[in-house]
Amino acid sequence: MLHLALVQNMLSAVGAAPHFAWPNLPAPASHYPAGVQLVLLPFGEQALRHFMFLERPEGMDLADADGLAAAGRAQPALSERDIVPRGQDFATVGHLYRSIEAGFARLAGQHGEDWLFVGPPRAQATEAHFRWPELVAVTDLASAQRAIEEILEQGEGARGDWRDAHFGQFVQILDEYQQLRQARPGFDPVRPVIAANVRPPERDVKVPLITDPLTARVIDLFNVTYEILLQIFERYFAHTQETDPQLKALADATVTLMVRVIKPLGDLITTLPAGPGHAGKTAGPSFELFYESDYLMPHREAAWALLTERLDEAGWLCGAICEGRGANIAGQLRPALAALRETAQALAAHLPARSAHARLATAPPRLEPAELDTLLSRARELAATAAARAAGDPDGELGACDTALARSSARAGVGARASRDAAAGTPGPGRDVSRGACR
Numbered sequence: 001m002l003h004l005a006l007v008q009n010m011l012s013a014v015g016a017a018p019h020f021a022w023p024n025l026p027a028p029a030s031h032y033p034a035g036v037q038l039v040l041l042p043f044g045e046q047a048l049r050h051f052m053f054l055e056r057p058e059g060m061d062l063a064d065a066d067g068l069a070a071a072g073r074a075q076p077a078l079s080e081r082d083i084v085p086r087g088q089d090f091a092t093v094g095h096l097y098r099s100i101e102a103g104f105a106r107l108a109g110q111h112g113e114d115w116l117f118v119g120p121p122r123a124q125a126t127e128a129h130f131r132w133p134e135l136v137a138v139t140d141l142a143s144a145q146r147a148i149e150e151i152l153e154q155g156e157g158a159r160g161d162w163r164d165a166h167f168g169q170f171v172q173i174l175d176e177y178q179q180l181r182q183a184r185p186g187f188d189p190v191r192p193v194i195a196a197n198v199r200p201p202e203r204d205v206k207v208p209l210i211t212d213p214l215t216a217r218v219i220d221l222f223n224v225t226y227e228i229l230l231q232i233f234e235r236y237f238a239h240t241q242e243t244d245p246q247l248k249a250l251a252d253a254t255v256t257l258m259v260r261v262i263k264p265l266g267d268l269i270t271t272l273p274a275g276p277g278h279a280g281k282t283a284g285p286s287f288e289l290f291y292e293s294d295y296l297m298p299h300r301e302a303a304w305a306l307l308t309e310r311l312d313e314a315g316w317l318c319g320a321i322c323e324g325r326g327a328n329i330a331g332q333l334r335p336a337l338a339a340l341r342e343t344a345q346a347l348a349a350h351l352p353a354r355s356a357h358a359r360l361a362t363a364p365p366r367l368e369p370a371e372l373d374t375l376l377s378r379a380r381e382l383a384a385t386a387a388a389r390a391a392g393d394p395d396g397e398l399g400a401c402d403t404a405l406a407r408s409s410a411r412a413g414v415g416a417r418a419s420r421d422a423a424a425g426t427p428g429p430g431r432d433v434s435r436g437a438c439r
Helices: 002-013 045-055 093-111 141-155 166-183 213-237 244-269 300-323 327-348 356-361 369-392 397-424
Strands: none
Touching: 002 141, 002 213, 045 166, 093 141, 213 244, 213 300, 213 327, 244 327, 300 327, 300 356, 327 356
């Protein structure tokens, strides 16, 4: 996430929009060396070698993992006379960022830093919001160079020193993994995960599909939350009139979703069966996106209302899974449900009181199933008692009071049932469950 924020800072610094969109995997990386493939892989030697290939230091001759060789032809070099951009080839991640660094330096030298760095400094992600000392605010050439250096040192290491960087860590993990496999040939440290989608991809590419209904639903919840995360990032980096507390609320929401929802859901998914046709295999997060995440919601109040609504709908889906076919994994889902509701309430608190979505900031928490059962039982007992007493004194003051109590108890029971229906996924008054799917 640090590298993502640094890249968005560089884009913002030169006045560009944030960029979070990419095609669903597997996909050829059209902006990377000769169309090298990017795919979701279970942990193992193939995945480690692929990561090492992508993070290898400049000048290191290292082949990609088997089955992941370059899938396209190199692009011709861009001419200085070209006025429109097009894909370029880069041998390594370091090559890419050194080229960007050289581009910054050349443009600043030709036109001046004031000409190049036109983005508002307030659009920068900073340590104040995300608590990373390494998060560099990019406002001039020197800070842009520091941001690039931070990315490269963490990825491939300082020039010539890669042992403590990502590349060196992958080398060490692969070495330990191979030693363990040699000592214990049957050793496998991971679950039998298969890379599969919930729905067929839009492109003509063969991808296994999840066939277990519960697993598919949980992956949908993961993907919806992942999409909301990207939309909140989009709002943070392309904000308009947000105050500092509001920017902090957006930053906090991203961390909450990653740590308390996406991570535990990802772990849970790898324990769920992929379904018929995938004997002995479990699923994995598919990171499928179903909307264009790089659209700009230009009006602050509307943007916050939509983000709040989507979080509320994700919470509804999580609750529906808990009360439906996912009752056996409800204990693992309820912490994520609580985080989704808390995040929706935190964003709704910044909406004006007149906003229909502001109600989510003060909405009482939904009752748990045991609490609903207790309320329903108590309501039935009160209604029966009041009805029996009213039958013995139908015209007296006591009978009138008891009759009113019976009616109130009945209404309480109806309210409890409505809460149960909402938790189980049955739409209640005012909930349009199709709205999120149409947006």
